[in-house]
Amino acid sequence: MNKKFVLGIYDDEDVLLTAIENVRAAGTKIYEVFSPYPVHGIDDVLGIKRSRLPIAAFLFGLCGTSFALWMQIWMLGFDWPMIIGGKPHIALPSFIPVTFELTVLFAAFGMVFTFFTVERMIPTFKVNVFDKRSTDDKFVMAIEVKEGVTDMKALDNLLRSNGAIEVNEKEVVK
């Protein structure tokens, strides 16, 4: 199925932020906004919720801590108890470094792979971007045109009156 989008191209982040507010206030649903760098304040005007990735990172970190402690206690305390340097079998102080490292390792990798999963980031040879300039110096606001919408002129006007330097249409095969 083909999807049709109207793309408003902006060249300034402040103009973009105001435009997003106005377009949303006019009752138009914004499909997505693309920018060459993270624009601060865009989350609020677009209504993007705070990411829950920190929670994921914390939980993965917790897994790392428990795994590391379990591994060291079980290996040196139960599976093959040996006295090394007069230390007790379960010498917790000397388990701290490895526990810390594994906590960091699990937290970092767990969070990054969660990020890749939710963003569907995989190595690929072909990437469809709406407007290639959005990774260079332009900000692109994409609005999905639903079946049966005919009043393209109004949409065009709305974007242009809010500072868009260009308004383009694009069809994407889904």
Next chain:
Amino acid sequence: MQHVSPIREPLVTGGKTYHDITEDVCRQVEAAPNPRWAAAFGVALIGLAIFFYSVYRTLWFGIGEWGLNKTVGWAWDITNFVWWVGIGHAGTLISAVLLLFRQKWRSSINRAAEAMTIFAVICAAMFPVLHMGRPWLAYWVLPLPNTFGSLWVNFNSPLLWDVFAISTYFSVSLVFWYIGLVPDFATIRDRATGPIARRAYSFLSLGWTGSAKSWSRYETVSLILAGVATPLVLSVHTIVSMDFATSVIPGWHTTIFPPYFVAGAIFSGFAMVLTLMIITRKVFKLEDYITLEHVESMNKIIMTTGSIVGIAYTTEFFIAWYSQVTYEQYAFINRATGPYWWAYWTMMTCNVITPQLFWFRKIRRSLVATFIISIFVNIGMWFERFVIIVISLHRDYLPSSWAMFYPTWIDVGIYVGTFGLFFTLFFLFVKFFPVINMAEVKAILKSSSGVTHHHGHVKHPQGHHTNAVIVPGTATDSNTNTHHSNE
């Protein structure tokens, strides 16, 4: 109503636009290799050849190829290991700690500094692995169920902590670096003209489109990674210092080692970043992005950490005297006046006196002086590790076993060779990867370029004025407004 701060200098000079940044950074990725790059790469490959030859000798004939003896069982290998790991730390420090502290000046240099971290850690890892003598059995340091029954690794040993610390540090740094590269790979992908470049950078950019939602998550990920990498930096060098500090050798058995090693690592790391960045900005004409302001900021850090290191040297001496332990006192007298006095005084000169020169603003802002001093710092920090390791080992409790250490050509070859390895990787990086983080520099451009970035843009359509209201919380609203009222 452009406000120019009298205190803070712009971090991006030359009146750049977003597009200029893309052009300036992508230029060397897209252009054919320039002859100077090719020549430098050739030299690095010779170094790499020396590395492979020395490694081949070490593995074929054994560790006897090195100058180690029964007294000095650790010498150049561990010196080089600690030195390279230390160099790596500045990269994570710039990218993680300065990100947490919201230091915008990190943006132009963090990419190269992180790359330096990765390559330095690779070089560092070579030494303990080669010192094993039989690196193909290196997996024995991992807690794997093995054929000897359930005999596990010794979690009480700092050497094992090192295994976990270095491998975690390496892999987390690699991920941090890569995540940072993804949006810039996407920029190169969207500009690519050739099919190979387009495919390669598509592959590397993992389908990145730069949507607002993605950026939001991306920033969360960067921040958390910085948050976990910051204590990681401190832990890694602390653990490396424990290789020594938990032993009972006079000169090693000191509680001051962890903070002292961490400061030394940052000290040498920043020096190496400067050495590399001064050359890179010159060769790739990036003077507008890596400004004197950046150099000065780094020099201030070198001055601070250099002073910490200097205080640590003095404290060690004081504690040796104050402890009233004969062996400890002898170890330090021997450092300053024994057969290796020249190494000790090289260390003192390079590390204690050199950074103090940065109190002078003229020197702090001079590229030539900074370059020379950065090399001195690196020499000094190598000698610091040499002093701690070799001088402490060559005379310990038993005078009958006192000995001297003389490096062989293989020792020298491996050390010189790791420079070949490091620079081979670094030159490949600067050629094929964007050496400056474009996305981040673009993000600070408006607030820190010193000029409004508007010139040269398409004139805005009528009706715009009314909409260009001030967005609360953005520092540079005035730019936009002034511009429009002048139209």
